[in-house]
Structure formats: C-alpha cells, structure tokens
Amino acid sequence: MIQAVNISKSFGESEILNDVSLTFEKGKTNLIIGESGSGKTVLMKCLVGLYDVNKGSVEYDSRNISKMSFKEKRKIRKELGMLFQSGALFDSFNVEENVMFPLSMFTKKTYEEKLERVNFCLNRVNLENVNNLLPSELSGGMTKRVAIARAISLNPKYLFCDEPNSGLDPKTADVIDELISEITQEFKITTIINTHDMNSVLNIGDNIAFLYKGKLWWQGNKTEILKTDNNELNDFVFATELTKRLK
Amino acid sequence: MIKNIGRYMILMLETFRKPDKGSVFRKQLMREFKDLGIDSLGIVAIISVFMGAVVAIQTAYNIDSPLIPLSMVGFTTRQSIVLEFSPTIISLILAGKVGSRIASEIGTMRITEQIDALRIMGVNPANYLLLPKITAAMIINPVLIIISIVIGLFGGWLACVITGMVTPTDYIVGLRGWFEAFTIYYALIKTVVFAFIITSVSGYMGYYTKGGSLDVGTSSTKAVVYSSILIILFNLILTQMLLS
Ligand SMILES: Nc1ncnc2c1ncn2[C@@H]1O[C@H](COP(=O)(O)OP(=O)(O)OP(=O)(O)O)[C@@H](O)[C@H]1O
Ligand SMILES: [Mg+2]
Numbered sequence: 001m002i003q004a005v006n007i008s009k010s011f012g013e014s015e016i017l018n019d020v021s022l023t024f025e026k027g028k029t030n031l032i033i034g035e036s037g038s039g040k041t042v043l044m045k046c047l048v049g050l051y052d053v054n055k056g057s058v059e060y061d062s063r064n065i066s067k068m069s070f071k072e073k074r075k076i077r078k079e080l081g082m083l084f085q086s087g088a089l090f091d092s093f094n095v096e097e098n099v100m101f102p103l104s105m106f107t108k109k110t111y112e113e114k115l116e117r118v119n120f121c122l123n124r125v126n127l128e129n130v131n132n133l134l135p136s137e138l139s140g141g142m143t144k145r146v147a148i149a150r151a152i153s154l155n156p157k158y159l160f161c162d163e164p165n166s167g168l169d170p171k172t173a174d175v176i177d178e179l180i181s182e183i184t185q186e187f188k189i190t191t192i193i194n195t196h197d198m199n200s201v202l203n204i205g206d207n208i209a210f211l212y213k214g215k216l217w218w219q220g221n222k223t224e225i226l227k228t229d230n231n232e233l234n235d236f237v238f239a240t241e242l243t244k245r246l247k
Numbered sequence: 248m249i250k251n252i253g254r255y256m257i258l259m260l261e262t263f264r265k266p267d268k269g270s271v272f273r274k275q276l277m278r279e280f281k282d283l284g285i286d287s288l289g290i291v292a293i294i295s296v297f298m299g300a301v302v303a304i305q306t307a308y309n310i311d312s313p314l315i316p317l318s319m320v321g322f323t324t325r326q327s328i329v330l331e332f333s334p335t336i337i338s339l340i341l342a343g344k345v346g347s348r349i350a351s352e353i354g355t356m357r358i359t360e361q362i363d364a365l366r367i368m369g370v371n372p373a374n375y376l377l378l379p380k381i382t383a384a385m386i387i388n389p390v391l392i393i394i395s396i397v398i399g400l401f402g403g404w405l406a407c408v409i410t411g412m413v414t415p416t417d418y419i420v421g422l423r424g425w426f427e428a429f430t431i432y433y434a435l436i437k438t439v440v441f442a443f444i445i446t447s448v449s450g451y452m453g454y455y456t457k458g459g460s461l462d463v464g465t466s467s468t469k470a471v472v473y474s475s476i477l478i479i480l481f482n483l484i485l486t487q488m489l490l491s
Contacts, residue, residue, distance in 0.1 A: 050363055077369035088360040092352075102368050105268055 001026050002047065002158060002190055006056035009039075009046055016042045018214040019056070027188045029181050029204045033195055034211035035236060040194040041085060043211065044162055047192065048082055049073060060158065078106055080158040081151030085166070085194075087143040089135040089150070095122070096131035099150045106154065121149040125179060141172040148176070152183060159184065159191045165200060173197065177204050196236075198243050201225065210236065255451050261373040262381065262447075272379060279383030283345050283446075287391060290344060291337055295395040298336065299402025302327050307412040320413045321421020324403040326430070333395040334434040335482050338441035341388065342474040346449040349380055350470035353453025354463035362454070377450040381443060388442035389435045396434070433489050440485060441478050448474040 002024040009017040016039045024030040032040050045051045047058055049065050057066040060076055068076070089098050099121055103114045122130065125145040135143060144164055151159060161180060165173035181204040184191040195201065201208060205222035210233050212218075218233045225237060226246070238244050266272035306323040353376055356362050365372040400422060407418045449470035456466045 045363075048367055050366065074369040077367060080367065082364070082367045084360045084364060086360055088364040090361055090364075091355075091359070104271055105368065105370055 001061055002192070003059045004043075004047060004056065005059065007043070007046055007053050007058070008055040009042055009051060009053050016214055017046065017053075020211070020214075020216045021056075022209050022216060022219075024190055024192050025207060026190045027185055028191070028206040029184050030190070030192045030207045030209070031195055031201060031205045032192065032209050032211060033201060033236070036196065038211045039214055040196075040211060041162055044082075044160055044192065044194055048080065048160055049077075078102075078154060079156055080160065081154065081156035082160040083144065083147045083151050083162060083164055085162040087135070087147045089138075089143060089147060091135045093135075094131065095127075095133050095135075095138070095146050098135070098146060099153050102150065102154045117153060118149075121153050122146075124152070124183070125149045126175070141168050141176070144168070144176060145179075148179065148183075152187075155187065157189060159189045161191070161193045163194050163196075165195070165197055170199065173199065174203070180204070198237060198240065201237075212236075254455065255447075258373055258377075258451055258454060259447060261371060262377045262450075264371060264374050264378075266374060266378060267370060275375075275379035276383055279379050280387050282348075283380065283384050284387035284391060287341060287344060288394070290340065291391050291395050292398050294337065294340060295333065295398040296402035296405070298332050299324065299328060299399035299404075300406035302332065302399075303403035303406040303418070304410060304412065307407075307410075317413045317417040318421035318424065320407070321403070321418040322424055323421070324418075325400060325422050325426075328399040328403075329396055329430050329434050333392050333399055334437040334441070335478065337392060337395050338388070338438060338445065338478055339475055341391075342441075342445045342449075342478060343471050345384065346445050346470045346474045347467040349446060349449040350453040350456075350467040351463050353377075353450055354456035354466040355453075355460075357454060357456045358459060358463060373454065377447070377454070380450060381446040384442040384446045385439050389438050392434060392438045433485075436489065437482065437485050440481055444477045444481065445474045448477060 004020055004022045007017055007020045008015070020043065032043060034040050042051065046053050049058070053066060057064050059065070063076065065073060065076055090101065093101065096115070096118055099118045100114050103109060103117060107114070109117070118131075122128065125148050127142065127145055127149065130138070130142065130146070135146070138146065148161075148164070159180070164180060165176045168176065177200050180191060180193065183189065193200070193204075202222050205225065208220055208222065208225055209216055210218040212232050218228060218230050220228065225233070228234065303320055303324045306320045307317070310317065310319060356376070362372045362376075365375060404415060404418055407413045407415050452466040452470040452473070456462050
C-alpha cells in the first residue's frame with residue numbers, strides 16, 4: 001500500500017499539485033487519470049521520489065520516503081519498478097542486457113540464473129526471441145513490453161506505469177493493460193498507472209483518481225465513473241463519440 | 248556561474264563513490280578504454296606525425312646563424328612536442344572528439360529518462376555513468392600522449408629526411424641531448440588533469456541537459472567549448488606551478 005498525504009508540488013511560481021491525498025492499494029490496479037498537463041507524471045515522479053514534494057509526504061507501507069536518507073531510499077527503490085512514458089530503455093544495451101541490468105546490479109546470481117529470470121520476464125510479456133535486438137530495433141509496443149519486463153525483473157512490490165499504452169493500437173493497448181492487471185494480482189503488487197485512455201479505465205480501473213487543476217477531484221472505480229454527476233469528470237469521460245454512445 | 252560550479256562540485260561528490268558492483272564497473276572501464284582510447288589512436292597518430300614534421304621544419308627554417316648547431320632542431324622539436332604540443336594540442340583535439348561524444352551520450356540518456364530510470368532502480372547515475380569514463384580517460388590519455396610524443400618525434404625525423412634541411416644524424420643527436428626526465432612528468436601531469444577536465448566537464452554538461460534533442464546538441468557544443476577553455480587556463484596554471 002502506498003499513501004500520498006497532502007502532497008503539494010510547484011515548479012517556481014506554477015503550482016502543479018495542490019494538497020493531494022491518495023491511497024493506493026495492494027493487489028489492485030490504481031489509476032490516475034486526467035487531461036494532458038494535469039500533473040499525472042509529476043504526481044508519479046513525486047511518489048517515486050524523483051521529485052521532492054514541497055509539502056506532504058509519501059509512505060510506502062508506513063515508511064515515509066520523504067524523510068529518508070539516500071541509503072534507506074535505495075532499499076525501497078529495489079522494491080519498486082517503473083515503466084516510463086517513453087520506455088527509457090538503455091539504448092546501448094540489447095533487450096536481454098536491459099532486462100538483466102537490475103539483476104546484475106543488485107543480485108549475486110550467475111549468468112545462467114539471470115538469463116533464466118530474464119527469459120521468464122520476457123515470456124511473461126509475450127516476447128520471444130528478441131534477446132539480441134537493440135531498443136532502436138523494437139516497435140513501440142515491444143519497447144513498452146520490454147520496459148515492463150525490466151520493471152518486474154526484481155519482483156517489485158510496487159509497480160509504477162506512466163501511460164503504458166499511449167501511442168499503441170487498441171489491441172496491443174489492451175494486451176498491455178491485461179498484462180499489468182494480471183501481474184498485479186498474481187504477485188500482489190501495488191500498481192499505479194497513469195492514463196488518459198478510457199478503454200483502460202473501464203477495463204482495469206479498480207481504483208481511479210481523477211486529477212483536475214492540480215487537485216484530486218474525484219475518486220471511485222470503473223462502474224462508479226460512468227454514473228457520476230461530477231461535471232469536470234463527465235467532460236473528461238464522455239469526451240469521445242464512443243464513450244458518449246456508451247451513455 | 249556560481250550555480251554551475253556548485254552543481255559541478257555536487258555532481259563530482261556523487262561521482263566519486265565506491266561503485267555499486269565491482270564486476271560491472273570493470274566491464275564498463277574496459278569499454279571506455281576502447282571507446283575513449285583505442286578509438287582515438289588514429290586521429291592522435293595522424294595529428295602527431297604532421298605536428299612533429301611542421302615543428303622540425305619551422306625550427307630549421309628559423310636557424311640561420313652558422314653559430315647554432317643544426318642538432319638544435321632535434322632538441323627544439325623534442326622540447327616543443329613534449330612540453331606543449333602533445334599534451335596540450337592532443338588534449339584539445341580529444342576535448343572535441345571525446346567531449347562531444349560524452350556530452351551527447353549522457354545528454355540523450357537524460358532527455359529520454361534513462362538517467363531517471365537508473366535512479367529509480369536505486370543506482371547512483373553519476374557514479375555509474377561518469378566514474379568509468381573519468382577513470383578510463385585519466386589512465387588511457389597519458390598512454391595516448393606518450394604514443395603521440397613518439398610519433399611526433401618520428402614525424403620530425405621524417406621531415407628532416409625528406410627535406411634534407413637537417414641530417415637525420417644531427418636531428419637524433421639533438422633529440423637525445425640535454426634531456427630532463429621532469430619534462431615527461433610535466434607532460435603527463437598536464438595530461439591527467441586535462442583528461443579529468445574533458446570527461447568531468449562534458450559529463451556535467453550532458454548530465455544537466457534539459458529539453459529535447461536540440462538541447463543535446465547545445466550541451467555537446469558547450470562541453471567542447473568549456474573543456475577547451477579550461478584546458479588552456481589550466482595549462483597556464485600548471486605550467487606556472489611546475490616549471491617556474
Ligand atoms: N520539470 C518541470 N519543470 C517545470 N514544469 C513542469 C515540469 N514537469 C512538468 N511541468 C509542468 O507540470 C504540468 C503537468 O505536467 P505532467 O507532465 O505531469 O502532465 P501529465 O498529466 O503527465 O500530461 P500527459 O498526459 O500529457 O503526460 C505541465 O503544465 C508541465 O508544464
Ligand atoms: Mg505524463
């Protein structure tokens with residue numbers, strides 16, 4: 001379980017997050033939704049400690065990372081995996097080396113043991129025979145999947161995904177959603193996903209938080225989101241022809 | 248300016264820590280020896296041989312008094328190459344070649360969030376990315392400079408043979424005369440300092456890149472400009488300290 005307690009974050013004069021409090025539960029896919037520019041990525045980077053918050057705190061199972069030393073933070077970081085909006089694969093490494101990287105850095109496994117784990121993770125994201133490809137040789141969907149494989153290679157307790165399916169075709173997007181949701185339940189991970197894709201919301205939204213103008217505007221799950229009378233949220237949810245028809 | 252110096256210091260403090268994993272560090276170091284050292288051999292050799300030849304010809308041209316023995320050409324060529332041309336000129340060339348490479352590599356990693364990805368994993372990115380490069384350059388550049396000196400002296404000899412302005416025997420007598428080992432130490436000390444400047448300044452420029460691919464280009468240009476200026480500046484400071 002991860003808790004954000006009264007988080008505020010600004011860059012210079014502009015306030016991006018204003019007093020956001022949220023609880024992300026274990027074994028569930030927790031979604032953060034909101035328009036482009038509403039601060040989803042900033043919130044996620046505050047949660048993982050890439051940005052320091054101006055006010056408030058972030059707690060990982062009651063461990064407050066805002067107050068931690070570098071060493072203590074590292075311990076938590078080894079328990080978390082993150083999928084960046086861009087994938088952020090290391091482009092001088094091939095797929096195998098990318099997924100193996102956390103294992104090489106933080107375990108004493110032999111090459112064979114590591115390779116076994118790498119292939120298990122790649123298998124888990126439905127990738128085969130790609131070990132020797134470089135990131136520049138992968139398609140967008142493959143990049144995201146390799147990035148997921150890398151994020152889960154150390155068996156994380158916490159998984160962060162920043163727009164895991166943006167820029168993908170609807171089918172691949174679905175596959176990735178399913179995948180994240182399965183992994184979450186299977187390994188009892190606390191998963192947090194940023195998205196503005198309504199498909200994902202309706203598919204895997206166990207616990208949804210809607211950000212609007214830097215504030216937490218609404219919270220609920222995938223069935224509640226269709227029945228809400230919150231105007232801003234309705235504008236967001238029923239922005240497309242498809243969702244309008246759903247109504 | 249003050250802010251940059253402060254950030255640079257902090258980055259260096261983060262860089263000079265014990266690597267997370269010895270085996271990974273050694274592997275990276277080997278890669279950097281190749282990327283920064285062996286891959287630079289060609290350009291170092293070409294520049295050195297021409298540099299040596301030009302210095303020898305210019306010196307011979309300037310000696311027109313019959314009182315000065317022609318072996319002075321060998322002596323002067325050696326002194327110029329050891330004291331200044333090899334360590335400083337080659338380091339400036341390397342600042343261009345290696346500096347832009349390091350800044351763009353690390354700058355690209357920054358804007359594509361690869362550095363954040365490292366941090367998230369619990370890796371210290373400065374230490375992981377910069378320490379192998381800085382260490383490798385400080386070890387391999389002196390080797391490059393020694394090679395450059397040897398090739399430069401050979402270039403001077405070649406010029407003597409081809410132009411006939413000085414006999415090779417005179418040249419060699421000059422090369423071997425009045426030798427002080429300290430000049431070599433001086434050259435190597437300069438080289439090591441310059442290697443640190445090139446890699447750490449370029450690393451710094453890349454590390455704090457903000458924005459997109461255009462900004463990577465800017466960082467890479469800045470890396471070359473700033474490391475060159477610092478090399479020139481430290482050349483003066485070190486010379487003043489060591490030779491006067
Ligand atoms: N490092 C930064 N410095 C200054 N401002 C920033 C920084 N990062 C983000 N912002 C600002 O914060 C706001 C929210 O950005 P953020 O990236 O969190 O949006 P988002 O909700 O993730 O959007 P998208 O769906 O397009 O990814 C934007 O207005 C952006 O300009
Ligand atoms: Mg975003």
